[in-house]
Amino acid sequence: MTPIILPAVRKIIHIDMDAFYASVEQRDYPEYRGKPLVVGGLPEGRGGVVATASYEARKFGIRSAMPSKQALQLCPHALFVRPRFDVYKEVSQHIREIFKRYTDLIEPLSLDEAYLDVTQDKQNIGSALEIAKLIKQAIKEELNLTASAGVSVNKFVAKIASDMDKPDGLKFIGPSSIEVFMETLPVEKFHGVGKVTAQKMMKMGLYTGADLKKLREDELVKYFGKVGRFYYQIVRGIDDRPVQPSRETKSVGAEDTFARDLLTFEEMMNELERISMLVYERLERKKLRGRTITLKIKYSNFKQITRSLSLPEPVGEASMIIDTVEKLLTEAFAEGKPVRLLGVSLSNFHEQTVQKNPPGIAGQLSLF
Incomplete structure (x- = not known):
């Protein structure tokens, strides 16, 4: 009788750094430690948005994507600092090297989180839970930072598990449960x-x-x-998506649908600054530079428009994305038209020639 060979149960780890940007700042600057710290746009002037907040700040209800002015109202003594993406990128690369000690099947989601498939690990440890413990320990010892880990048999459950015992958490959800x-x-x-x-x-x-x-x-x-x-x-615990170390990228973007419609230019720019920062993170992770920046707007009546601008040089800074998006919004903004969704994307990674739009007109792309 021919034996039945069952497929190996996958071992997936989701690693998520704890309040990553804020934790790096508190690590590097002792005067920030133990204090409510907000990393993102400053509340002065037009104001920006919160990229992340320390756990001390979160106790006051401050959350990422919140307008910085609102964060200041919730916690008047909070400290606000601008992000240092070059530092975060360097730390992220070190974290990636730690991952590579155990597997090459790594799918980064941003600078501070990634999926790892350790079904077959390099050191023949065999236990995904043990590998997660070793990764957390290495991050703490080598970088003086904490990470939370979720361990399960698929990506969806592992990601949910990593968020259950933050900060410095470790949660395993086995197949039977x-x-x-x-x-x-x-x-x-x-x-x-x-x-x-x-x-x-x-x-x-x-x-x-x-x-x-x-x-x-x-x-x-x-x-x-x-x-x-x-x-x-x-909902039945079925998720067959593989961990994908690499995939061809034609565009990098992010978008968000809002719980309430946006009406003012200031509200829209606050959201677009946050979205642009997410796009910049993804570009950094993929080591890409794009020339074409596209703004997507969907109104409350579900009508959708896109506006794009191709630049002479590849974009390598978050501020350039934000400034360009602001120009595109200035052109497209319609007084009194409620907006339910905004998106930003970059493309044109490989082309050497730049397609120029007619004067005063931004081309329309369908990139989402």
Whole structure:
């Protein structure tokens, strides 16, 4: 009788640095330690947005993506500093070298988080939980920083697990407990379910994974579009997406749908500064420089426009992205038209020639 060979259970680790930018600043500057620290745009003038906040600042309700002026209102004695991306990138590279001691199957998501597939690890340790402990220990000893880790058999569950015991957490969710765990998980905790979708789900009486599980796949697709198929799978603990160390990149972008429509230029720029910083991080991780910057705007009536500008030199600074996006928004801004979504992307990584738009007109691209 021919023996049945079952496929190996994957061993996935999700590593997420704790309050990364703020922790680096507190490490490098003793005067910031133990104090509410906000890294991002300064609250003066037009004001920017919070990139990240120390755990001391989070106690006052300060969160990433929040306008810096609002953060100052919540904590008047908070310290505000601008990001030092060159330093964060250097630290991130060191962290990547630590990962490589155990596996080459590394999929970075940003400067401060990544998936690792350690099903077959370089040191033949065999235990994903033990490898996660060793990585956390190395980060603490070599960089004087803390990371949280989630360990499971797929990417989705590992990512949720890494967020459960922050900071300096380590959470393992084994195969036998995944489905029950997903049933009890609130819908707003599902990675990929944003505020708007979570609100829609709760209005439909869908509060937990167990509620989602009651719907057929075709019903989820009807209510939520193509992503409904993903919800159907992950609520059952099924996620077959591989850890992808490399993939061809044609554009790098980020976008956000807002819980309430934006009306003013200032509100939109605050959000676009935050989004632009996310795009810059992704460019740094992929070591890419793009010449074409595109702004995407979707209005409350779901009408969508894009505006783009091709620059003579590749973009290598966050400030250049923000400045260009501000120019594009200035051109596209329509008084009194509520905006529900904004996005920023960079492209034109490989082309040597720059396509110029007619004077005063930005070309329209479909990059999202």
